Amino acid sequence: MSTELPEPASVVKLAPGVGGGGEIPKFDITLRVRRYDPEVSEEASWEDFKLTMYGTDRILDALHKVKWEHDGSLSFRRSCAHGVCGSDAMRINGRNRLACKTLLKDLDTSKPITVEAIKGLPVEKDLIVDMEPFFQSYREVMPFLVAKGHEPSKERYQSVEDRERFDDTTKCILCAACTSSCPVFWTDGQYFGPAAIVNAHRFIFDSRDEAGDMRLEILNDKEGVWRCRTTFNCSEACPRGIQVTKAIAEVKQAILARSL
């Protein structure tokens, strides 16, 4: 027995030819990918792919097209593909971007589009880097709520103003676009890096947290906030629009205020 469901009242009937897929502009691009496979060669090299893409496509779609239709050995990370998980940060035309948030139509398609792994972390294969040093720094700043006393029997209340204080730094998705855009981090990988400082900032300025002092002490390190040269690469790279350099400056001021 089959029952046909009635159409909902909100349905809108479109005239034929309206909103179809045929109107999306199509263009040819050259995707120039930095390839590296330690099983084949110790040297990394550029490889060009000629693709026909659509105006709605992103870099990630171009990479998928390569992997699914041209060369299945191309390796890259991606999970959600919608700018939330932070897996697909890469260097696109020399700038750190999320592949899933960079539309091809916003780039100059008359020239080859370069895609390479983020800098400063050891490359494992093609666009995949070893993120462990990045997460090591993240763990060191204790990115979790530390509160003394008994577990509360209700929510930990916080005023709107107190919540607003660290709102910007709660947006971090740990994609490493900021840390791997920082010239100080490129030098020797010793610097804590913008992402770790942003995540420390999120708790240092949280009125419910009680370990702010400890985090400030950690970031007062030789490789802590004082290595920041305010080049603003991190703020420019952040796909979530976090004012990273500003957050670092606020942590610097907090350390200074605490010491004086």
Added chain:
Amino acid sequence: MASTEFVAPRTGRIEPQYNRMRNRGGTFEMSAWLFMRLSGVILVVLIFGHLITNLLVGGGINDVDFGFVAGKWADPFWQFWDLAMLWLAMLHGTNGLRTIINDYAEKTRTRMWLKTVLYICTAVIIILGTLVIFTFDPCIPGSTLEVCN
């Protein structure tokens, strides 16, 4: 029986060069950062004061000669002005170069050598400059300056 061992991917495994030296703490880097800001502000005042008195007031650059410098350093005010300028500019510049060396040198050994050379140069210039300011004697043989008569 052959055994195959798999290294667990990224579980606490970290490339050794990324391991941070657990260090002594201390507030040196913070003091250096603060010093750069404060000395910068003071230097703006000192340097513009220096430029105005030497190059703009009176006959300007045409008046600057041995006698002009001798006259200025006869006054303790200008002695200390120049001394402050020397010390602050040298330490400010040295600290700037120190951070550049830290940022651009990749090996600990290279860093150490570059910084050693830098600190020696700084010490020599500061000591010589300070000596000149305090032991300056305007009365060279055959001087026609009033103070020497």
